[in-house]
Every structure is written in C-alpha cells, then in structure tokens.
Amino acid sequence: MQRIVVLAGGIGGARFLRGLKSAVPDAEITVIGNTGDDIHLFGLKVCPDLDTVMYTLGGGIHEEQGWGRSDESFAVKEELAAYGVGPEWFGLGDRDFATHIVRTQMIGAGYPLSAVTEALCDRWQPGVRLLPMTDDRVETHVLVDDADGGGRKAVHFQEYWVRLRASVPAHAIIPVGAEEAKPAPGVLEALAAADVVLFPPSNPVVSVGTILAVPGVREAVAASKAPVVGLSPIVGDAPVRGMADKVLAAVGVESTAAAVARHYGPDLIDGWLVDTVDAGAVPDVEAAGIRCRAVPLMMTDVDATARMAAEALALAEEVRA
Ligand code: GDP
Ligand code: CA
Secondary structure, three states: OOEEEEEEOOHHHHHHHHHHHHHOOOOEEEEEEOOOOOEEEOOEEEOHHHHHHHHHHHOOEOOOOOOOEOOOOOHHHHHHHHOOOOOOOOOOOHHHHHHHHHHHHHHHOOOOHHHHHHHHHHHHOOOOEEEEOEOOOOEEEEEEEOOOOOOEEEEEHHHHHHHOOOOOOOOEEEEEOHHHOOEOOOHHHHHHHOOEEEEOOOOOOOOHHHHHOOOOHHHHHHHOOOOEEEEOOEEOOEEOOOOHHHHHHHOOOOOOHHHHHHHHOOOOOOEEEEOHHHHHHHHHHHHOOOEEEEOOOOOOOHHHHHHHHHHHHHHHHHHHO
16 A cells, blocks of 8 residues: 655645545555644634644535635634634634634643544544644744834734734744654654655645754655655745745745745655646756656646646656656
8 A cells, every 4th residue: 555645734735635535545645734833722722734634634624715614603703702802813613613622622631732633533534644743832933023113023823824914024934842842653653654755735834844844854754765746836936825925035935836846955855746837947946856747736626636646646656766
C-alpha cells in the first residue's frame, strides 16, 4: 500500500486532500496539520486548520465558505455579543463551538492535542490519519506597525488575517513557541516511512512554513528518501484565494510560482507543479534543480483536484526513477 504524507494548512490543504483520496482511494494518507493558526477564544482552544481538514474530509464543512460547519447558526456568538464579549470578528458557529468545547475539555483532562484530534476524528472519519504538527503550543504572530507608538507590535495571526484582512504591512512572521516544540507522536515516524511526501497548495509561509519550523520536521523532509512534490498555491502571480502574497512579501519572497519553489528549494522538494498559465516558469524552476511540470491547478471540483493529485504522484514517480 502506498504511504503518502501531506503537510497541510486549512482550505487549500483540505480541498487537495479530498482530491487525493479520490485519486488513490487505497493509499494510506497521513496528514501533518498546521497548528500555528490555533487561538484561544472564550476560554476554548480553537484549531482552525485541523478542523477544516476534519470537516472537509468528514462531510461537515460549509462548502462555499471553505471553513466552519454546514447548516450553521450563531446563537452563542450573538448571546456573547449581547454581554459585550468578543472578539466579534472571529466566526464561531454553534455547531463548531461543540468541537472546541470537547477539545478544551479533553486538554483540561490532560490529553495531548494529538489524542484529542484522534478522538474528534472518531466522529468524522476523515479517511486519513490526521496528526497535529506538534502537541506543544505554537502560535503564529505577525509584526505590524503600531498605530499609537510609532514602533511595531506583534499581533496574533488570526487578528492580522481575519480582523485586519492582511491590509497592513507585515514585517515579520513569528511562529511563537516553535523553537521549543517537539513534533507530535507519529509525525517523524510517518515521514520516515513515507513513499511520497506532498506539499498541497497551502500557504507556504503560515501553513507549510510553520509545520517545517517545528524542529526535526524540515530535517526529516529533507532527509526523506521518498520524493517530495509540491503544488503551487500561486497561479498567475497571485494567490488563488486569500492573501498569501502579503505573508510571502514579509519573508522576502515574490508571489510567483517559481519564487515559491525556490523558497522551498531543491534541498526540500524534488518536484513542483505550476498551473498551465505559469508554464513559462518551468525552465526557471528546473534551473534551480527542481523537476517541474505545468498542469491545471484549479481545484474547481473533486475530479479536477483528483487529476492534480494524480499529476503530483506521477511527478513523484518521475523523480524517483
Ligand atoms: P488556509 O489555512 O485556510 O489559509 O489554507 P491553506 O494554507 O491550506 O491554503 C491556502 C492557499 O491555497 C492559498 O494560498 C491559495 O492561493 C491556495 N489555493 C486555494 N484554492 C486553490 C486552487 O484551486 N488552486 C491552487 N493552485 N491553489 C489554491
Ligand atoms: Ca490556516
């Protein structure tokens, strides 16, 4: 059985995984999920990227939105607002609240996040093994200008992304706690046993980059004997959705498919897929020592996404040969 390991963020990662499962239904897929977006709200631990993967693969996702639950209502949030309790800018629905309550209760009882995630997945049956990158607390912060001091201040990634809509310049992206974090149980083992490692079209800085920032993970990917293939989240010099260009700028990387490939570099990835509109970038990427192909990369539906996954696996076989 083919063992595939995927380093995934939220929406891009989850949608890709749905296509991958459809392309290779018999493969054993392990997902290493980003937890740098995690945030504590109303006393609850919220793991947006893990939940997006779990809900998407488990059939509970709000399809159009790409995050949160389907058939959602917001009574709890409205009641909290009536007490003047926010933040009002973070969307947490009633159904979603239950997930965060269960998670927080289990963590309070002493279970590590990896065990909690497994318990939540018992309900959702995502058809993949979903591992948080770490059981330790890591929270991505963004360094922005401080309107009142004239200096700079760090804000939580969710505040930068959701409240500010990435509309102010980001000077640095800091995965707070990453340096002291340990990979969650199973993460390094899965990478060591992988036949193929994939980077889905997830955010290269605040999703895949944060997972790679957990000590030992980047080294394990780089040392892997399995081919490592990525799919560009940048199409036609812009993110397909979201504001990945803003966080790429913060780390000095241009928003092009080729620049993202070079940012990962040939020590980390062996192959890279760009969209057909970026076919002109193929020679640039290959000159950097990374095998590159141009194929359609728009995840318009599960079939189109399954074809992308099949192309990624085909490129992996090509670099293995
Ligand atoms: P987040 O945690 O919800 O931001 O999700 P990810 O980090 O997994 O993915 C976000 C990235 O997915 C963004 O940079 C988008 O540009 C990219 N993305 C979303 N939809 C598509 C698509 O259909 N095709 C490609 N190539 N990239 C996509
Ligand atoms: Ca995310």
